Amino acid sequence: MSETARLRSARFREQREADWKRLEELVTRAERGAAARLSFEESQELARLYRSATTSLSVARDVSLDKALLVYLEALVARAFIAVYAPQETLGGVVTRFVARSAPQAMRRSWLGLLLGFLAMGLGGIIAYALYFQDSAWYYTFMPAGLAGGRDPGASTEMLRDALFDTDHNVLASLGAFAAFLFSHNTRVAFFAFALGIFACVPSFLLTLYNGLVLGAFVALHVERGLGYEVFGWLSIHGVTELSAIAIAAGGGFGLGLAFLFPGDMPRKDALRAASKDAVKLAIIAAIMLFAAGLLEGFGRQLIQSTEVRLAVGWGIGALWLGWFLLASWRRR
Template identity: 45%
Template structure:
């Protein structure tokens, strides 16, 4: 470029220079205007490829214009055009609302959809744990105390009478439901974060935690089923459990994605595989925190206000269907493709 600059001054003037390069400036200005009015997603693949080339060409034009002392109006125009292009290419987004909308419509559901294989594995582990614990506790109730700590059971154990268990399902008159919801949110969030974080240890601790979560679920169902209250307990659990269990399963899936990237990076370096997996997993877990907030509200308030088994089960089923459509309907179209 320096040779061109040295040779150009005797031959250049503002009108000739503008005529030679104005098409590039105009196209760059047009592309920037479309991005600023809407977003970069409106550009075609050809426009996206051309954008950095046009930016560099305009920077070169600005350099020539300054060194050859062309008119100030042209230099000011090129400076402004280069500044706009720089902020679109390298600057932060000019709209927090746009970023938030993109997270909910693309980032979050797309990240979860891309984890569908890991999510299926974690769901199978949860169901397997539930079946095993159910069978063990129904065969020998003493297994219950080896699976669920006494404090967590809260009196819902094999020694409780059918009437006492029924009371916990339909006649819970606790006050401060909002405080209770906050407590449950913190508890469930800890399980989800641990399931995600333990994935770094080659997935095994994450798998064991998810399996244990299923064991606790199966053990509790067995206690109520033994007193003829199995369907009632499942309905009581469903109003929040479909959202909560799904969130924990997704957290485990995110941890599994991290762990498998470390253990089996493929053709990439281990660090490159970890960065790629970590980006998707982190977005998914950020959404999981929101899911757990919804579950806490349903568990701390809705579950105790709604006492009809049919309505409880209906709310739980509707929530599960909504999450499935959100993730695997909307999200499937925006799922990031794994790097080779």
């Protein structure tokens, strides 16, 4: 570089270096997590100095100043851009905002999709229950053999009762692995109910309906043997959470499908993009609930042998979910 160019770079840096140092100080504070504690005046100063630094960088490139100065300014501007425009929120803040505001608001906005999800499951349960009492052979149509575990119309009443109140220590020892399997299975069901909703809602409706058919046939078998109250408690401890999670995941899928079918005044692509924001939140809620249901199913259902306690635990936890969805974050921001 010629002597003239070096003098020009030195003069350019001398005139602006104080602002660059001040910008670097503010950016460093923001990077250390103190951005939220910057005063209003300091935030304004940060934005002003960032714009000034971008102008300096543009000028430095145009007049071909020395490379070291360009590298310094490029790094400073990049850091300042993140400090000014990137969301300054910790992971804890994101989780708190989701739990306290985003999730329950998304649930309330998605009431139509959720209604369709619960209706599909309930309809399936009613159909299978009615068909079983017409002909018990329908049980084998609705219930997968692997899921039934020997609990079918050919089983004795005592065998069915023992399965509801099994305290065998070997069974209890395997409950952790059983819970992991059920969590994986139910997650797949909820995932497909969510993901397939975009295809005009039909696949999600059929999948959720089928889950209702399985449930209805299972309940009908036990009601026929005089075990209706017992199976209701057995299912309640985990089913209130688990079945609600599947219906919620389906509700997210229905939200996407409804946006595809009825985009309104927006282009279909924009309608899907808007609907996906709440749909993804519903999928996250369903995943959280399925995890809780996996723990309840794998441990609480067999460790708790009283039907009354099972009912209290299952519906008590269900009331907590409902309270979260209905009561949280009604205040407008």
